Structures are given as structure tokens and as C-alpha cells.
Amino acid sequence: MRQDLTQTIDRIMSAYPGAGRDALIPILQDTQEDIGYLPREAVVLIGEKLHLPVSKIFGVATFYNQFRFEPKGRFHIQVCRGTACHVKGSLKVLERIKRELGIESGRTTRDGLFSLEIVACIGACALAPVMSINGEVHGRLTTDDVVRLIKDCRKAAETGEAR
Amino acid sequence: MMPGLMDIKCCDKCWNSSSKVCPESVECIKEGPLCHEDKDCGNARLSRVNEFLREDVAAPVIFVGTGTCGIGAGAGKTVQAVKAWIAEKKINASVVEVGCVGACFLEPLMDVQLPGRPRLSFSEVTEKNAAKILDSVMAGTVPAGNLIGQYDSPSGKLQPWPGVAPISSHPFFAKQTRWVLRNCGLIDPTSLDEYLAHGGYRAYTKVLRSMTPAEVCDQMEKSGLRGRGGGGFPTGRKWKVALNSPSEQKYMICNADEGDPGAFMDRAVIEGDPHRVIEGIAIAAYAIGASQAYFYIRAEYPLAIQRLRTAIAQARERGLLGRNIFDSGADLDIKIKMGAGAFVCGEETALMNSIEGRRGMPRPRPPYPAVSGLFGKPSAINNVETLANVPDIIWNGADWFSSIGTEGSKGTKVFALSGKVSHTGLVEVAMGTSLQDIIMEIGGGVPDGKAFKAVQIGGPSGGCIPSQHLDLEIDYESLKKFGAMMGSGGLVVMDEANCMVDVARFFMDFIQRESCGKCIPCREGTRRMLEILDAITTGRRDEKGHQSLERFKGVINLEQLGTVIKKTSLCGLGQTAPNPVLSTLRWFRDEYEAHVYERKCPAKQCKSLLAFSIDHEKCVGCGLCTKACPSDAILGAKKSPHHIVPERCIGCGSCMEACPIGAVSAE
Numbered sequence: 001m002r003q004d005l006t007q008t009i010d011r012i013m014s015a016y017p018g019a020g021r022d023a024l025i026p027i028l029q030d031t032q033e034d035i036g037y038l039p040r041e042a043v044v045l046i047g048e049k050l051h052l053p054v055s056k057i058f059g060v061a062t063f064y065n066q067f068r069f070e071p072k073g074r075f076h077i078q079v080c081r082g083t084a085c086h087v088k089g090s091l092k093v094l095e096r097i098k099r100e101l102g103i104e105s106g107r108t109t110r111d112g113l114f115s116l117e118i119v120a121c122i123g124a125c126a127l128a129p130v131m132s133i134n135g136e137v138h139g140r141l142t143t144d145d146v147v148r149l150i151k152d153c154r155k156a157a158e159t160g161e162a163r
Numbered sequence: 164m165m166p167g168l169m170d171i172k173c174c175d176k177c178w179n180s181s182s183k184v185c186p187e188s189v190e191c192i193k194e195g196p197l198c199h200e201d202k203d204c205g206n207a208r209l210s211r212v213n214e215f216l217r218e219d220v221a222a223p224v225i226f227v228g229t230g231t232c233g234i235g236a237g238a239g240k241t242v243q244a245v246k247a248w249i250a251e252k253k254i255n256a257s258v259v260e261v262g263c264v265g266a267c268f269l270e271p272l273m274d275v276q277l278p279g280r281p282r283l284s285f286s287e288v289t290e291k292n293a294a295k296i297l298d299s300v301m302a303g304t305v306p307a308g309n310l311i312g313q314y315d316s317p318s319g320k321l322q323p324w325p326g327v328a329p330i331s332s333h334p335f336f337a338k339q340t341r342w343v344l345r346n347c348g349l350i351d352p353t354s355l356d357e358y359l360a361h362g363g364y365r366a367y368t369k370v371l372r373s374m375t376p377a378e379v380c381d382q383m384e385k386s387g388l389r390g391r392g393g394g395g396f397p398t399g400r401k402w403k404v405a406l407n408s409p410s411e412q413k414y415m416i417c418n419a420d421e422g423d424p425g426a427f428m429d430r431a432v433i434e435g436d437p438h439r440v441i442e443g444i445a446i447a448a449y450a451i452g453a454s455q456a457y458f459y460i461r462a463e464y465p466l467a468i469q470r471l472r473t474a475i476a477q478a479r480e481r482g483l484l485g486r487n488i489f490d491s492g493a494d495l496d497i498k499i500k501m502g503a504g505a506f507v508c509g510e511e512t513a514l515m516n517s518i519e520g521r522r523g524m525p526r527p528r529p530p531y532p533a534v535s536g537l538f539g540k541p542s543a544i545n546n547v548e549t550l551a552n553v554p555d556i557i558w559n560g561a562d563w564f565s566s567i568g569t570e571g572s573k574g575t576k577v578f579a580l581s582g583k584v585s586h587t588g589l590v591e592v593a594m595g596t597s598l599q600d601i602i603m604e605i606g607g608g609v610p611d612g613k614a615f616k617a618v619q620i621g622g623p624s625g626g627c628i629p630s631q632h633l634d635l636e637i638d639y640e641s642l643k644k645f646g647a648m649m650g651s652g653g654l655v656v657m658d659e660a661n662c663m664v665d666v667a668r669f670f671m672d673f674i675q676r677e678s679c680g681k682c683i684p685c686r687e688g689t690r691r692m693l694e695i696l697d698a699i700t701t702g703r704r705d706e707k708g709h710q711s712l713e714r715f716k717g718v719i720n721l722e723q724l725g726t727v728i729k730k731t732s733l734c735g736l737g738q739t740a741p742n743p744v745l746s747t748l749r750w751f752r753d754e755y756e757a758h759v760y761e762r763k764c765p766a767k768q769c770k771s772l773l774a775f776s777i778d779h780e781k782c783v784g785c786g787l788c789t790k791a792c793p794s795d796a797i798l799g800a801k802k803s804p805h806h807i808v809p810e811r812c813i814g815c816g817s818c819m820e821a822c823p824i825g826a827v828s829a830e
Contacts, residue, residue: 022519087655126427
């Protein structure tokens, strides 16, 4: 594991020759893009390379909503809680998802299938309420749509097809 | 590399080549030839330009709007269906994916253009009806069902479709003044040549060739352009300060961290017309003497980032960016920095900290960024929409820009219209247009016959305008007078079913979570305000301990707390954080009072204050509510009326949603 991780981090860092502190956030973003979250070991490695204390890096990483410290589910659900979505009933949608999955936002289901995240605004306000599953935006949602979409994901996982 | 518009060579007198670029070559594309007089040469140039302007086409072209909103509405499948249709019919036709024209409520949008005919626009085109519409257009009849209208033919050469209304007469478009959005949804955002054909980059090369940085700043100041991202600071004056701060290194930054929930104009402009923003930032960089520019853009906008990357690469390849641009001696490189999901990074000094790889916390000022900003160097920072205005101001002149608008606010403003309004989408109007016109005329009013209640403007920093002030003419000053602000221009419409206390609580919850924690008024104050609002919207059944006493104390403090936060917070976001609460208190005090004194939510939104009951007369005993109830609070035998046990009810409202005959009511 450690060996793999070292290689991954080396590969990511090689895109930032002579990286200084200003490359920290892009490096963390690339790492998360690659691994799906920020494992502790990865943060330590990045700290060694950038000559930054691990505490500083965690200080930055925990500040921003984007960074996760837990693996993502196979289906990463992002629910928009922007203003337009709120007035169109996104809270109901969110609560239904939470109930359907049995997790709070920021967490991953035990079977590793779903992870849930609240985002401030996807920028598709005209389609409110919206959510995205693995980056694919679904708009004008009702609570029934949510149940159906989650069912579809479960089905896709069973048949082993990638969505 | 395919020869594009920048490779045009009309005759031997033109010495422009890819190895030695003529400084006038970009302006020459549309205006040319500039160095000699020859009608044939001019016509030769124009015929090349027309290929990309697409007023007329040689073979059918099908445009599909594939911005983020379009894709969310299913435009991806529409594109597939159109491509399948072309393959099946074996027609020589092309598909062009364009950005968002702004009419999000009509998406997915598809335009069809046949040779000799103006472009037709259709709404709600899915994979199911795409082929049918295309078949019918090809056969020469325009299907009425999904039709929006036809585009104008500027030269008048095209034969208009009979009986089809011009798109400019559609109520959504009729009262708009589209300057920033003029290309959005019409041109291919991945084609540099299409932007050039519409006059792109000629303002930039004109500036490089014939204007000093001070002249550029003067022209901006004269035009009266003010920042479109929030505060409304005069752009020209900001640039001037940065220009006059001596330093060998300066930075120009474009703020595309559109964190205000409910605003999406920056995303749409970048997705639909990325080169316009790049031209804007390039002119700005020249004006302040910066050789390095940054786009700070939200990671939540993957498509916009991709479009921006493509556009920057194209500009670099054609020498519009890089070293010694067009032999002017000016250098410019643009880097993209992705935001990492922090609302506070929309604040300029916090954004600079974020670019430097630190926590995105605002810095105290002075020193101002224009004196000591990014990496301690003089920096200017402008919003996407501000920069998108720049090329036209340079090309058409300051007087052209200031010819519309109000005394203190010139030009146009793009608003993102969303919420309880029929026509949701992006609307660009002249400053000084009334809210009535924007919401009722362009926006088509509130749907489902409900009554308009208020419009929230400016997001979490703004406030709401109630129905009695709908005639308000929007500009920076008028909004401030009413306790709101322009912000980035998100307009969220609310109807009678929305609770204003709930809306205020929503914003407070957002701000409290997004407060960076640096200064105490914002960190602690917003938290206290949220607690008070929570107490107001909590019913007896959810109260613990002395909460019912605390809530009265809280209400008394709410207004004062808000005023103190406004006066003492460090950054602009903190100073405006209490606005949503203060403005709803100002206009909707009665709603607050109903919550506090009567423990009732007039709009029936605050669930904790609602008591659910089942009408025994209506209930048929189907048992759906029992199944839906997460707390086993509903009892009743099959086929006989059911009953809700109030002590067990958690007030989630699931039964109300589940009931097929509407027997569940809330009081």
C-alpha cells in the first residue's frame, strides 16, 4: 500500500516541478481525484515533499469543503442546497436521500456503494432542485425521482455495469 | 493546424504569416484590409468571416445547447439522437454544441438552420421528439409545438420562414439588452475562429497597438463600469491604483468563484463564450502592467473549467497569449486555479490566500490588493461579468457603454432568475430596468397561479424586496436604499408558499457554516443569530430545558446582534452577513411575530411548528401513510380511518406526501 501510494504521489507531484506552497491545493485536488479521498499517509508524503508540516496541510485541507478524508462511495451523490433549490424544496429531497441511504452528509454507506455530500450550488438553478450522481446532473427532482435514481444505481451495481 | 481567420491573406500586399504576425491582423479580419485599399480584398476577407458567422450555411447545421443546465435537462441524449438521425438519413449536416442562451426553462434547446433560411429555435427537444422535429423542418414545415421562434437575418438576404415569429419578440427575450451574453448559446465556444468572426480579440490588439495602459484605465473610468461581482467598485479606478503601484511583478486575477448560491451567470458566460472573458482579462492585465493572470474558478464547474482550458490553449497557440504578444513587447500568461469549495474565497483577499495555498481567510486592509495583493505584489481582481464587458467598451468606446443605464450605474447587468418564476434562466437587462419588468414580463410571473411574495437579490449578502416595491428600478444605489444589494445578481423569486423566516434561517445556516472563523463578530455572531432563528422555528414538541424562555430573549437581541456584526466584521462577507435577516425583519415582521407569539408558520414551511392530522371523513385507510411514517406515529386498521399520535410525530411531513387523496393536513 505504502509503495503504491508513494508512486501515485510521485506521479502527481511530477506535474508540479519545483512546487512551492502555492501548488499545495492543486496537488491535494489531484490526489483526491486519483485516490478518491485524502488518506493520512498521502498527506504525510505530500508534506515531506513540499517541506510543509502535516498540521499545516491538514489546516488547509479541512478548511475547504471539497476535501474528503474518507473513501468515496461508488456512487457519489452531491445534493445542491443553494437558494433556488431550497425554495423549490431541496431539503425534502435531501432528507429522503438520507433516509433511503441511512447516512448523514459527508459519509459513505457501509457497503461502500453511496457517499453523500451537500454542495452550495451546482449552478443549474433553473432546474432546481438538483443533485448530481458521479458528476451527472439530475434536475427538477421530486422525492420519487430520488428513490428511483437510487434504485437504478443499486441495480447497476448488482449487474456490475458502470454508470 | 487548419488555416483559420488569423491566417487570412488577401493578396501579396498582406505580409501576415504564422511566423511573422502582423500586429493589425486581428482587426483586419473584419475591418480589413487596413494597410491598403482594395474592395476585392475586403470582400475576400468578409466571405471567409461569413463562413464562421453562419448567417447563411452551405449545409444544414443543428445546434444543441449543452451547458451544464442543458445537460442536466437531458441535452446529452438529444445530441446523441440528432447524430443518430443524421447517420440514419445520410444527410450532409453538422452538429454544433453551443453554450446556454439563457432560456433554461425551455431546455433542452435545439436550433436548426437550413441553407438560405434563418436559424430556427426549438424548446424541450429530447431524444424522443428530436427526429420528428428534424424530419418536419427538412420537409419544409415548421412544427409549432416546440417552436420558440426564428433568428433575424441582419443582411436581409435570407428568406424568413413564413408564419414564424422572430425570437426577439418572445417575451423572455423582448425586453433584454444582451451585451455580455450576446454570443452565448449562438457560437461554438470551442472555436476561436467563431469568436474572431464576431469581432473577437480586435479590442485587445487595438489596445496593444495603439493605447497606453493609462489610456485604457481612463477609458474604463469614463465608461462608468462598476464591479459586477458584489461591491460595485469602479473598475477603471481599481486598475489605475494597481497601474500606479510600482513593481516589477503584478498580477491580474479573474474571480470566477461564483459562490453565491442562486447565481450562475459566470458559469454560463465561461461555458458559452470563454474567449470574451479571456480577452477581457488580457486587456485588464495590459492596463495594470501584469504579465501573469489567474482564473480562480470553482471546482463545481467542471465544464466551464474545460472550456476555459481549451480557450486558453487556443489563444496561446495563436500568439494571443505568451511572450511579446503581436510584437507589442507585452507578455501574458494565464493560469487556472480551481477553488476548493469555500464561499469566503469569493472575497478578494481570501481568494488570494487560497491561490497562495493557504486557508482562504480574508486579510485586513489596508494594504489594499491593488498595492499589496497576491504574493505581496500589486494585484487587481475582477469578476467574470465585469471582464466580459471590457472588450466591447474598448472597441465601441466609453460613450457607447454609458449611453444606457442610470446616473450611477451604467451598462447592463446579467441576472440569474430562479425560484418560483415561470421563465427561469439568465436575463440581461439595462441598469435601471424595474423588477416588475424582469420578474413579471421577462420572467413570466409566478407559476401555478400563486401570489408573488418577495424576491431575494444578491444571495447571502443581499436582502429581499417585497411585492409592494416591485416597481423598483434596479441599480447599485436603489437596492442599497431598500436594504438589499446587487451582489452577483442572483434573483430568487419566492411565492406565498415560502416562509420568510425559513429563508432567513437558510441563509444564516449557510453563512454560519461558511464563515472562515477569523473574526469573532462573524464567527460567533452568525452562530448566535442562527440559534435564535432555530429557536423561533422550533415547536414545543422539539424544545428542551429552558428553550421556551430563551427564545424571547433571543428575538429581542436579533436586530441588535445583526447591526453589530455589520459594523465590526473584518471582510465584506461578514459585514453583509446579517442582511437576509435584517431585510426580512424589515419587510415581514408580521411573519416573525406569528412564529414567536403564536408559534405558527403562516406559510406552513417550518415543519417543527406544524401539527399534522388526518381528516377522518376523507381517509380511506389505504395505509400508505403508515408505511411512509419513519416514527411509527400513525395507527389505524386497514380500510378504516387512520390517526396520528401527536406525541410520536416528528413532523417530517412524509404522511402528507404519501397520502394519495390529500386527507393529511397541517396546521
